[in-house]
Amino acid sequence: MIKFVDATKVYSNGVVGLKNVTLTIEKGEFVFVIGASGAGKSTFLKLIMHEEAPTEGEVYVNGYSIHNMPRSEIPYLRRSLGVVFQDFRLLPNKTAYENVAFAMQMVEASPREIRRQIPLALGLVGLSKKAKAYPNQLSGGEQQRVVLARALVNNPSVLIADEPTGNLDPKTSMEIMNLFEEINQRGTTVIVATHEKDIVDKMKKRVIILEQGEVKSDEQKGHYINED
């Protein structure tokens, strides 16, 4: 469960990234976070993964409180989260398999677990046949699938994606979103920041709209910015 309590983020240069946000995301929810560029979507996600800490208020994530979090706890918070980015962030000198394995090695999974889990994760994202390919041998959509496999392989309870389809064509974007939905149906909380109207409208999920750092609306089965 994720809970924002009057959370405010003011960056060191004085820019307000997020302002007095109070909301709760229950376990197993699928949430879109939308809003114009600079509205605070990335800031919202960064607070969840403690890439930034709130300057006021509190954010609770899977039982951790993000404000004044001890440094030593951060890795454990991160292990409960899977993260996907617009620009993929794969290691270019490792194969798809090795990229996913890297995530498991960093949390000291045993070689047995690694051998067992990775085919499952790659299978889930539909990339079993490309395990040995390097990132530059994969299309954008395929690379994002590898990233997704990497984010999921340590069984996080929350999947966070910041514009995951920003670099993909509409058809591929839809495929990736369908994967997110599948993952969500297995019980993982999914939080996606996006600009894509079509996808948001089609999927009929909870939509949080941010405007200049504030929550402008928060609706179940919402739409992309309501024209009014």
Add this chain to the structure above:
Amino acid sequence: MKIRTLRLLAKEGVSNVYKNKLMSTASIFTVIVTLFFLGIVLLLAVNITSNIEVMKRDLDITVFLNVDATDFEREEVTAYIESQKKDGIVSQYRIETKEEAFENIKKEIKNEALLKGLTAENMPMSYYIKLNNPADSDKVISDLSKFSGVNTEYGIGYNKDRLERLEGILKAFNYVLVTLLVVLSTVAIFLISNTIRLTVFARRREIEIMKYVGALDNFIRLPFIVEGLLIGFFGAVIAYLLTYQAYEWIQHVLNSILLNLGYTTLRLMEFYPVALRLFIIYSVFGVVIGAIGSLLSVRKHLNV
């Protein structure tokens, strides 16, 4: 941390040294220079210390009697020295008689004209006294100067000058040593931390991913520490070999110079007795500068 993780991360550090060839070489080079100069100065300081000990043991007190000293006055001084020998203060002594002194001066002064009219009777008799402990010299000298037969004006003293000069040099060496230590290791640490900074930059993507998947801070640091340690250790080994070569050469040259100057007791010591100790000093020092260099860099640029 599990062994296989340690191995994985250490391997990463090793391969960073290799991938970062140019800067690694530069850093290794500074470690070599640092340790090489430190080592040579250290070895010379050790040599000076040991030679001062040798010289102290060799130190003679020389006592000249007045030319017209009576037999009684002579017996008095000899008896005093004998009693000091019995007490274990004087280790040995030698008397140079008037005749011996005359023979010696004839050997030293070749010019017949200067010796004209000089006989053994004009020469003073003298004693060469060796002490067991140089610390007693002041007391022995003050005792001797009280005897009426002793020429107190110029006839009594010892080679304190040379000793003091050497001790002065040793002190200067220690200053040089400490200054070199500080300056050179600062330079080396700075260069190593700069090398590591480049690696941090080259590996920022990987570090970022490590942070996102929840790797512990130590996992992220370890490859960089290994890189720094390796640079320090490689530098130490090469510096050690160079020091060994250079010292053998210096020892050879200086010893033959000393011998030519007629110093038979002063010598540079052999390298072998200190070889192991020096290697340990080098390795520890190299590894410590390496570790400090990489820790500084990791602190500053990795934020972990």
